[in-house]
Amino acid sequence: MTTNNVLLQVKDLRTHFFTEGGVVRAVDGVSFDIQPGKTLGVLGESGCGKSVTGFSILQLINPPGRVIDGEILYHREKNGREEIVDLAKLNPRGEEIRRIRGNEIAMIFQEPMTSLDPLFTIGDQLAEAVLVHQKVSKRAALDRATELLDKVRLPQARSLLKQYPHQLSGGMRQRVMIAMALTGQPKLLIADEPTTALDVTTEAQILELMQNLQDEFGMAMMFVTHDLGVIAEMATDVVVMYLGRVVEKTDIQSLFKEPKHPYTRALLESIPKVGHKVGGHLQTIEGMVPSPFNIPPGCPFHPRCASFMPGVCDAALPADVPLDDEHSVRCFLYSEKTEGDQYGSPA
């Protein structure tokens, strides 16, 4: 464990896409910490910048996108001492980030086929992943692959090694992808909507598996989702994102007991109440997420906000204000402090 009990510090991260239609400020000043062994849930509607944040951490943003500013401080132990690496400063195609990717920080996605190659057997792909991390024989790599399939509770691992991805169910493919992510024994697993495409029963099984593996490996997780049920199940801490910014940061208890930001409250109110529950997915909240090319000035949530104050919320961007050690919010209901820049101004 690192000395100051932080594994990853994201500070004022900005990732923009320079498209022909204009600049998309997908991530525009995002800050949060992830502690060792804990799970940070990243919550928000589609298009709020959750995935781009995850990809930015691993320097997996492709042109026309670019991390243009900010720090991603990864704390690790090297030779018994703490070392801090700023991932944002590493060359995205360089050796150092490639060593960290998959090894120390791994990522899994909603669609396992983004990680699995349809042309190769599960055994070949898992053994290949093992060989990236360890200098062992192909046979030893296949043994390790079998062990990993056992760990993700896939029965008959030996025969599974000879199968191709399309021969597996969605849940099985997701387990294989988790096994691949674990080959390097990562300190942080970034999980981007890993269960969204699965049926409810399979989803529950995968979430339980991930929790068990997290305990066993002692890894931290960044869990990207738009599903409050999944957040409640998995997260210890939460950041709520809206249009490229964090609007509220809190521990999981306060998220449900004392949500502060009107956006967070709207998200919580949008889940069907107990007794009428059809699933944990977010229902739509009033209005639509604005186009990234036409972001409202001031607080970008103001056109949809139940507490909109004319002349205040549409005039400037509220600052991120701490309410206590664990809880901060970016809203004029709690402070008149402004960010000082005009979020909606053209780039």
Ligand SMILES: Nc1ncnc2c1ncn2[C@@H]1O[C@H](COP(=O)(O)OP(=O)(O)OP(=O)(O)O)[C@@H](O)[C@H]1O
């Ligand atoms: N390659 C790209 N080119 C242009 N814009 C992009 C690109 N990738 C993402 N974006 C934009 O960045 C913004 C944030 O997208 P992101 O995928 O991070 O949202 P999200 O919150 O993860 O939503 P979802 O749950 O739908 O994935 C969106 O406006 C999206 O259109």
